Amino acid sequence: MRKLFKIVLIVCVAIASTQCSKDKYTIAKGKVGQITKETTMQDLENIFAKDSIVKILSEGAKGNYYFQDDDEYQIFEKGGKHLLTIVPREQLDSTSTIKSIELFDERFKTVNGLNILSTFRDINANNAISKIETSFSSATIFIDDLNATIAIDKEELGLKEFNMKKVSIEQIPDLAKIKSFIVWFN
Known part of the structure; x- marks a missing residue:
């Protein structure tokens, strides 16, 4: 009986520490x-x-x-x-x-696995994109369900021009990498 209690206790502690570690990121x-x-x-x-x-x-x-x-x-x-x-x-x-x-660290991720190393395919598959804004050097994707913005460098989009031309979802390649990932608290 004591042996069974020890095993159950060890399993509970392991699950609790795994959950705390997961919540940390x-x-x-x-x-x-x-x-x-x-x-x-x-x-x-x-x-x-x-x-x-x-x-x-x-x-x-x-x-x-x-x-x-x-x-x-x-x-x-x-x-x-x-x-x-x-x-x-x-x-x-x-x-x-x-x-x-x-x-800046890939360990921080959503329940769907979205993190700084994700590609546009990952963003688009699991999140509702509310809008895309462009700057001279990047396209910024707005994700309302996270209250987050994700920037993708225009070079990842195959655009080398230094302009403010609008970028649509269809223009963003699936393998485009994230330049920055910001969560807003407003």
């Missing part, structure tokens, strides 16, 4: 890993206690508003791998919630 609307819409910038110290946080702070109210950059909190694993870049809603405010998170 899950992307959903309003959630990236352990970060939610309610997370503040000061909470990041606890969430990423085993990682390194590099703070790139703006000039705030003393700076030139026209050219002012957002604060950035870059999260790195101890080994140096860039995991995330987090931008707060309010600059120079540790109690601010999060505006956006840019993903």
Whole structure:
């Protein structure tokens, strides 16, 4: 009986630790890993206690508003791998919630497996694309069910021209790679 109890206990602990590990990297609307819409910038110290946080702070109210950059909190694993870049809603405010998170690590993924290494085929097969906007160098795909934007470089689309010509879903090759993946918290 004791042996059976030990086996059941080990299995339960293994399942619980697997679930916690999976949650650590899950992307959903309003959630990236352990970060939610309610997370503040000061909470990041606890969430990423085993990682390194590099703070790139703006000039705030003393700076030139026209050219002012957002604060950035870059999260790195101890080994140096860039995991995330987090931008707060309010600059120079540790109690601010999060505006956006840019993903850099392939372990962060949706329940459908969408991550930074996915191709356009993966995006299109499992997500409703609400619109596509173009810039001079990329096409930005809007996914409302994740409240996310995914940019694909125009060179991946076979477009080398430096222009703002509209790009349609049909023009994007299935194997086009993701340039950036940002989850928005608004």
